[in-house]
């Protein structure tokens with residue numbers, strides 16, 4: 001490709017049709033706290049794994065709500081389940097149970 | 110081997126006949142168990158001796174000693190007769206008092222030190238009511254025939270009392286039938302009821318003393334644990350989750366019952382548990398129910414969905430050959446005041462230290478391990494071990510009891526001294542390396558689950574605190590300490606449920622109006638600070654504030 005000194009940014013279009021409603025229902029059933037997140041980012045700021053790699057729970061929740069499962073999984077599979085995010089979350093979300101179930105429901109093995 | 114055999118024998122006598130463990134909980138409750146078990150045992154034993162002496166030709170006939178008085182005509186006039194009859198009546202009386210207490214306990218459990226007892230199922234009910242009926246009927250039956258077969262103070266007296274009624278032979282048979290039926294019904298219902306613990310507990314003691322451990326939640330050892338649970342319900346009162354009534358169904362006794370019935374619901378119960386081990390500590394049978402829960406989690410949860418590739422890129426660049434190594438862990442990184450205080454203390458004692466995870470920690474792996482994902486936890490353990498080994502340290506100080514327990518048990522760091530900071534600071538004090546200012550403030554010490562029940566450290570923190578001020582008692586402390594509610598052992602407890610637990614724990618801690626609440630765990634510190642009405646401090650903080 002010829003480098004013209006500028007490029008196109010990748011599309012940031014959100015297609016809600018990509019959401020797998022079945023899985024989304026499943027996750028809200030096992031951990032209703034999923035709906036409580038206000039995307040404050042406290043979890044990501046305090047994250048142990050986030051010191052070394054791109055783990056970001058706030059982002060994961062956002063991505064799942066936008067139907068971007070693959071991207072979401074890539075941001076959570078490095079989680080060490082340490083529980084710091086549970087302690088800092090201002091919404092009192094049981095983040096560990098949420099993470100366990102995200103991996104269970106969304107990550108294909 | 111003889112030593113193990115002897116210990117096994119001793120344990121069986123102490124736990125199955127005398128019920129020492131239950132006596133320690135509550136004297137009346139202990140007496141209830143002791144009288145029924147020991148009295149019944151004596152009835153069986155003396156019954157057999159009687160048969161051997163009086164009717165040796167019937168020796169070995171199983172039913173003979175049970176209905177001895179029905180078959181044999183004897184006289185209590187002889188010395189032998191009066192001795193054995195007295196013994197039999199005495200044992201019967203012992204059992205009857207126990208049964209009386211048991212009936213009373215069903216309706217007024219508080220008297221026997223229990224706030225709640227377990228709900229009964231059909232099998233339990235049949236067994237329970239027939240058990241209640243056996244001995245009164247036996248008393249009646251033996252009394253009715255006491256003028257023929259002989260008896261002692263109890264049976265003879267009743268015989269005299271009801272003389273006219275009793276001498277009618279038509280009345281004798283029905284009570285003997287009643288007795289026989291009650292006994293038969295009990296033995297029939299036994300395997301389907303909680304009374305299965307009577308035979309199983311003996312097996313459990315033998316297996317335990319032989320050093321056997323279970324690796325799945327339903328193998329032989331686990332099975333013997335499951336069936337040894339008497340559903341006494343002691344673990345219900347012990348459990349911090351039951352401070353709100355709705356969670357009673359998550360206590361260990363119900364978990365074990367679900368396991369026994371192979372119900373799929375057992376997983377949800379296992380996931381709820383804080384793994385605080387309070388129920389295990391209280392269980393008179395010594396059932397390690399948290400281990401069973403962990404095994405359940407390991408069997409049922411999906412594992413190894415994690416990806417820790419990134420750990421490989423972390424360099425082993427820490428060198429601690431000439432200093433002590435400090436590992437804060439995730440929780441202490443959330444409460445940096447703890448390590449800052451600790452470093453201040455180390456500096457004042459002129460101790461060189463190296464901060465292993467200064468740029469953020471790799472989790473010790475215990476939270477992951479407790480969630481049932483042993484394999485993933487292994488990866489974290491391996492990386493951390495590599496970092497620690499390559500640092501060349503001799504001593505490793507930890508602030509978090511969760512890490513401490515895990516490092517001690519799973520890390521296999523032979524040659525490295527692993528110490529919790531509360532113990533380390535106390536050693537500095539006793540060796541004279543630090544001096545503390547003693548004031549008039551009063552403290553209460555909260556024993557973190559993993560430090561107290563988990564690692565057996567109760568005294569060092571208290572010794573240390575008594576050098577600074579007055580240590581007050583909590584209403585439940587040391588091995589009875591109530592979890593702060595923050596435990597990472599639970600996977601599904603909600604925020605509000607945790608809040609309830611924290612508050613009930615605080616209630617117990619603040620009974621004697623201390624000035625400050627001191628703990629030795631960053632997680633407890635965090636959980637309590639939110640709801641506490643008095644200041645909450647880590648032991649390192651309070652020591653550093655009082656350094657001279």
Ligand code: SF4
Pocket residue numbers: 043046047048049050055057078079080081082083084085086095096099
């Ligand atoms: S539990 Fe996972 S996401 Fe939460 S802080 Fe720890 S490593 Fe980060």
Ligand code: SF4
Pocket residue numbers: 036037038039040041042043044057058085088089090091092093095
């Ligand atoms: S801390 Fe809680 S509310 Fe904030 S982004 Fe994370 S999960 Fe959502």
Ligand code: SF4
Pocket residue numbers: 337338339340341342343344345361362365391392393394395396398
């Ligand atoms: S687990 Fe132990 S304390 Fe709980 S009911 Fe069973 S025997 Fe009793």
Ligand code: SF4
Pocket residue numbers: 347348349350359360361382383384385386387388389399
């Ligand atoms: S370990 Fe603690 S929370 Fe779990 S059942 Fe036992 S007492 Fe209750």
